[in-house]
Amino acid sequence: MDQVGQYCPGEKTRLPSLIQAMAIMGTVSCAILLYEIALTRLCSIRLFFHFAFLILGHCMLGLGVSSILVGVFQRRILAEVLQWLQFLLLAFSASFLLVHPLLSGMELTKVQLLQPDLGSLLAFLLFNVVAMLPFFLGGGVLALVMQCRVREVHVLYGVDLLAAAAGCALAPLLLPLIGVGGLVAVASTLGAIALLASLDWSVWSMKVLGALLLVVIGGVCIPQLDHWYPVRAKKVLNLTRDASLPIESHRVYSRWSTQSRVDVIEVDESKRFMFCRGAHTLGIPLPDQRYILQDGAAGSLLLDFSRHPEALELVERSAYSAAFALVQRPRVLILGVGGGCDLWAARQAGASVIKGLELNAQVLELHRGILWEFSKRLLEDPRVELVQTDARSVLMREESRYDVIQMTGTDTWTALTSGSYVLAENYLYTVEAMRAMVGLLDAGGILSITRFARDMEGLRLLALLDAALEGSTQDFARSLVCFVHPGALLTVLYRRGGFSAADVEVLDSFFRRNGFGRLYAPGGRKPANTVLERFILAPDKEGFIAAYPRDISPTTDDRPYFFTFDTWKQGLAALFRVDEPVFVSQGNPMFVLTQAGLVLLFSALFIFLPFSLHRRKIHRTRISLGRTLGIFAGIGLGYMLVELSLIQKLVLLLGHPGYSLSVTLGGLLASSGLGCLVTRGWIATPRKTWLLLAAIVSALGMFVILDGPLVASAIALPTPVRLLVAFVAVFPLGALLGVPFAYAINALSARDPFLLPWAWAINISASVLGTVLAAMLSMAQGFDAVFLAAGLSYGLALAVLAGTLSREQALVR
Template identity: 30%
Template sequence: MDDEKQTSELPHRSGSEVPVLSALGFLSAAVTAQQIALMQVLGWMHWHHFAYMIVAIALLGFGVAGTVLALTREHLQRAWRSLLPWLALGTAIAMPLGVRLAQHEALAVDLPLVFLNPPNAWRLVALCLLLLPPFFCGGLATGLVLTAQARRAGLFYSASLAGAGAGGLAGLALVASVVPARLPAAVAALALASAACLWREVASKARIAIVVTAVAVAAAWLAPGELRPSQFKPIRRALDLPEARVVAARPGLHGWVQVVDAPALRAAPAVSLEFAGEIPGQRAVFVNGLGHGSLLTPDAIRSPAWLDYTTDAVAFVATKPRHVLLLENGPGGWVALAVRRSALRVTVVEPNRSLVERLTEGDAPLAPEWRLPAVNCVVAGGRAYLRRTHEAFDVIRFPSVGALGGTAGLAAASEQFLLTREAFVDAWQRLTPGGVIAVTAWMDFPERNPLRLLATLAEALEAVGAPPRAHLVAARGWATVTFLARRAAGPGGPAWNPADATAIRTFCLERGFDPLLLPELQAPEREAHHAWQNPGFFRLVDALVDGPRESVYREHAFMLRPATDDRPYFSQFLRWGAWKRLHEVFGARAMPFFELGSLVVALTFVILAILAVVGVILPLARLGWHGPGKAGVLLYFGGLGAGFMCVEIGLMLRAQAWLGSPVVAAAVVVTGLLLASGLGSLWSERLPANRSTAWRLVAVIAGVVLIASFELDVVGPAARAWPALVQIGFVLAVVAPIGTAMGMAFPLGLRRLEATAPTHVAWAWAVNGCVSVATPAGAMLLAMSAGFGALFAAGAAAYALALVGAWLGGARDA
């Protein structure tokens, strides 16, 4: 055995290391870039929830590879040199092939149908299995090299992490420039390059395979096939209209921008039933298949009469604005309405650069309202702009909340940083005297969106010393309610004077709306035009405005407590303990209240946790259940895996709050973390691989994680006002020490195991990978229920377990 092992190892520090190190780097880059690419692909086909599932699938592939490696260690390690190019080629082929097969009618999955018709759950499993092979092949190749070269694990692990970090940048560049259908083939070229690095060392059969694979990857690029979005996505319904067609498209970091034209397309969100005019045809804008506004013709911009018959127009009734701010509203006539209502300047804030450029470029722009002389388009996140600007505004309009008919809870796991209590406080600071914050919510039943929005506004007003009852008014139509929070025009003066109240009453009367909140409001006025099916709704409105609110928060069937920057899940209303109550009240109709977004994350966690346990236990059938060191290995390497993922997810969510895009945040954090971990791994070769070093290092990591959490809490709010490049630099500065320390612990443990218990090395790789599998989904559940700060605490706790493992023997001296 020792002779075989010696012949499989590369000569120390010789030139023969270079091809393997290069191949490992390219392969790791491909695997990381594939994760980012699949986030974009599945985000367009389905919803953003698959982003976290992709991370879990990737880790599952590594975990399964570790389990296979632990079960067949001797056989695979003897042939690791010859297997490496074949595994790289398998990764390259599986990348586009898995996505293509997932589109097949017999295998395609539609997320809502999985829950509406549970027997379809096998399709979700099939999707995971189809996307798993490239991560399995990449993980097996990496594991083979690390276990075969365990004595120099730091060197090879650093090459893997450096490649993975570079893959994050490559994935970001590809997502920004390549249409989703071609992304898997583009990433496959990186895996192909990994095999090509070994060209001089492989036999003729492998060289032929490399050439054939190159032809296949080129064919996948030239003929990528069509990606079909879910039938429940708005773009699918728009394209089903007669003569519908996509007239413009552009990839981007925030998603695939598409413009659809059809003669029947009209956009009139909750227009009053009193409107008797004509609504002009409009093109529809979609980002990753979700509606993001509509495009008005020049004639419609000059006379957007139908918008005067929406509850949104109430913002301009008692205010004659000179400067209006539209925060992430998208196109759709809001500029035209502001200009029609006497605005001299309109600032449009939109984080999606690709969208802004595509809609405003050329002599005949697709969105001519954004090219009006009064308009200034700013590419930035809404929260970042509120913190960064020094201008004051007469009207600040937030994006609408919810959708007609509801969203079936698909937004429950979405971070919505513009709908937190702190966001409205930031907006309040940017109002002129007499200025108004305007935000519209779609009415749902049972009422959730309007009630939580009202609670958020009320708490934000109290935070700035403004009594909610004196500063809030609201108007309700047949489908929407618009809330206005107004700053008093002068010290000690009323926010809403009798003339304002009269103007709003007249507006509601003429357009068929009902005042919901207004000075001197009489109860019958609230249902003058539109009776509401739940009389208790109005009692809840008054309770949330006047307080105390704690009893409402505690007793209501849904979560109404305002979202915060630490827990920005505005659309997460479900209380896990309320399932039985909802089922008793609504029976089979309760399914829409179960929030598919939350259920996807929870179901993913349960499934992957079971698979992780199986992956950890299965190798013990061969290694034996008893014997020294197993508890230490489990705690040490399991703690490292769980801790790393908790911290990574926490950093990604924090960075998303500043950078605006989950894809950009993921790429920046993953790239920085992996590059820093690579440096740490390389540095670890200089440290003695003994128990004392291991537990001290893990203790340092736990401390650094807690310090970083404190640092982010203190500096985070101010970071929103910084330029994007400074924000990225700050993220990398926070990530660097954490990643460097975390990157040292894993190869250090492998080196110690190689010296004390070599048969446990492959199992340690499996434990680390399998525990990491379930952690992302578990981390998301923790963030949704306890906030981002809890992720760093959980990460520190996991490293504390690793510390116990190091002390027990996971990395002890012989």
């Protein structure tokens, strides 16, 4: 008997056909994925990424909450299933066009977690609710479609994953062309297509109505929505602790890329600013300038030195030029072109080769395009080479040697970097990256790194260099010079082979002339007695790190959280630093703990509580509720842990965050979808379940062991080949991970279909919790530990499944 017939005996309720159900499932899943990516971009502009992390978790829970409502009212809904389905699809398609203007223009101020302002808190909560609406409606559609076609539910879930993979591939391609607003409009159009798929096409009026709807939404909204409702940025940007810049009313250019939104801000003469100046040059007038802003939170100042060459004295007397005081005609590698001040400094120093690396292609397009007059002399200089690439990938495959490698304030704050759920990761500030930089220095070469938070970032930077060099305290101390700028910026100079007394004399003269404060230099001079000096001279650096009140331990590729200075061991102490400005600490574990608490609270209120209240009404079979829902929770948790770990681990190989999202996540979802479609009943026995578990654990273990060698061996290959390598590496694991859920949901639909919406909701809730646990584990132990936790989660889920199958076989016998 049909599922609806079981609920409504005597009624002839028309169900969507399998083709209709697959079309609805695919278009809605793709729309949800596109909206999720659009939301990461929008939140990174409107809020600091910590809060974007919270909002995305809450919104994904909307998928589970609507599934619970389908579970509670499923008998009533299924009596008029097509009407409900079409109503939800219409609301789903329309919700995007309502949500985007509200989210883009809503008045927001930063929420202080320790002393929240009621108005700011209410606005933040309203932002959450509005952002959740498409997830809520889309989740209801997915749950209802699966409930209508319980016998083909594994096919529908496979289509769901394949469509989500298609969304991963489409988003980076569409975003530079149509922006976030256009991406949201595409999601709305997909919702309209799903609505058309549910209609009775024997009626001509519906065909005409559907065609008109698609023309209006697709033809008008997709190219225009981003212009009608541009995403508002923060009103004021803090450049340092002492300098700020109004940005919202001074924007002269704005464009989206696969990685971020880039805005060009015209800077008033009274607000002109330059990083890395000494105290004695603050009175020198600055030339015309523009601020290149990325995602409303970080950027670079571009000064017009081409038309005002007399102002280049500012660069020559800035920290950009400190390393060049010690070398003649150097070969220079710049990690992060930004506004180009490092390039100007190298050019003024007479560098023979200047190679500038920039991850964001739009920054280089600005130099070559609308801001060409500002950078004209750089672009026309044959010594200058600008390359759009990920700096870390270049460090791993570069064969040339350099006299100066310079990295000034380079950050990756954008939400898509490596994975939009994890906090403040950066692969240029790890032990492995420092080791690669030092390895590219020629004899006597200098590594110059400038950071914003003097003590904490300085100490961690020194800890990274110490771990990378693995030398004696004496050699380490001879190789370093540290000096501070106005505004607490810090520059650390490392010289391969050490600084001589003459080198220190030259640098001291540079500091005195230009107004910098020397914090440490070798040579037995009067001690500055700074915390940086105490660390450099400490014979037991591990003991120093352990005794320091904040976490300054060296970060690695497996735990790349350079900007996080609190640990779980510090407990509530981190809570009182949660509102620190981002130039002090960009990743506080209390944000993650807050997210974990909210996920558990919302899951308890909107998923577990309704389930408890309706348990007797929905559960009338002998199967164990605890074991059944535990299986779905374990699978959801394990899958999300694997997903986030893979995105992080393969970003080094792929060299671009957009590639990691499209290839890694898209490949994982696509292979899992295929695994669902082709292995419907493969693990129907306990023995096969244990074999599958062994295969999954082995695949995870091999990835942990072979990840480093894979990246090292393939990093020098052309980009298309590296993309193929990553896809091939992900595919077998993804296919294996698609099998357990396909079998579990298919088996549940045959035994107790009333439980399907609840199992789906539990799986989603566990997936959201997985994003939080991935952040917590990776911050504490690294991403290898996240992989191990994923294996444990799958192990428990499949062990319970094998036990359930064994009991059923015993009952049959």
